Amino acid sequence: MSSASPKTIQIFLPSGEPTGIRVAEITTRIVQLIEVPRKRLPEFFKMTESTQVGVYYLVAVPEDGSAPQVYIGQTSDLRARLAEHDNKKDFWERVLVLVSRTHSLTPTHALFLEWLSIDTARKVGRYSDLNANAGSRPHTLAPLEAECREMFETAQTLLTTLGHPLFVPLPQPDGPTVEAELFHCKSGGVDGRGLFTNEGFVVLAGSVGRRQNMPSIHGTSDERFRERLISEGVMKIDGNTVVFTRDHLFRSPSTAAVALLGRTANGWMTWKDQAGRTLDAVKRQAIGA
Incomplete structure (x- = not known):
């Protein structure tokens, strides 16, 4: 986030659910973010906000731990555009819509916010970007660009609060404690490096895994999950190995270990620190002690 100042966020549930x-x-800001599950689109279309100019984020978070997906767009008629996406795009589970509380968002604002959103999401790399291209940066006068960047800062905060950290970089080790923070997964040519975080387990770019899927996962969701990581470009094939092209967040240490090892694995026992202590010993047993 660009600001660490305290904030009060209000979340309203129109249906009570x-x-x-x-x-x-954020009650002091002019924009608001509306999260709409796909099956609740008809309810959103009855809201006055659905006829406004807006920027929207179609998202899907696969259960298998592969990369979340996002498609970013903007429109002067949210109702018509989202109805079109409901008919033509299969992947998404929910949409997050950024609109103005004061009806002051213009198509010029929306174009710049769309470009800035796609550009930032690609730099961060948390979500697989399904936009064909980001286009060129729109020509925007300085005062209007300043407004857009303030709106974008608010969108960052609200998206993350609602569980979609599109624009938040993954945790990185830094300073003199780098090696002490890392956990390693090594076995028969596998050389993985990762971090245990509040959000899950991050496997770092450059980690090397086994290309072959072992019999224990043949025909299972784990095998399909590994192939999906390759098809999405999270891992690239290099001879008999796969190499992580970027940092990737997994929901659990075990899912991260399966991605590297190509077999069933208990990540709490497989990941070890530089002293050889398991992740379980360092994190879970330490809490118990």
Whole structure:
């Protein structure tokens, strides 16, 4: 985040259901973010916000731990555009819509915010970007660009609060404690490096895994999950190995270990620090002690 100042975020549930439409806003800002599960689109279309100019984020978070997906767009008629995406795009599970509380978002704002969103999402690399291209940076006058960047900062905060950290870089080791923070997964040519974080387990770029899928995962969701990581470009094939092209967040240490080893694995025992202690010993047993 660009600012670490305290914030108060208000989340309104139009239907009263926590799993339904959620409207999030920082009450001192002019934009709000509306999260709409795909099956709740008809409810959103009855809201006045659905006819506004807006920037939207179609997202899907696969259960198998492969990369979340996002498609970013902008429109002057959210109702028409989202209805079109509902008919033609299969991948997405929910949409997050950025609109103005004061109806002051213009098509010029939306074009710049769309470009800035795609550009930032690609630099961060948390989500697989399904946009064909980001286009060129729109010509925007300095005062309007300043408005857009303030809106974007608000969008960053609200998206992350609602569980979609599109624009937040993955944790990185830094300073003199780098090696002490790392865990390693090594076995028969596998050389993985990773970090245990609040969000899950991050395998770092350059980690080397086994290309072959072992019999223990043949025909299973784990085999399909590994192939998906390759097809999405998270891992690239290099002879008999696969190499992580970028840092990647997994929901659990075990999923991260399966991705590298190509077999079933208990990541709590497989990942070890530089002293040879398991992740379980360092993190879970330490808490128990």
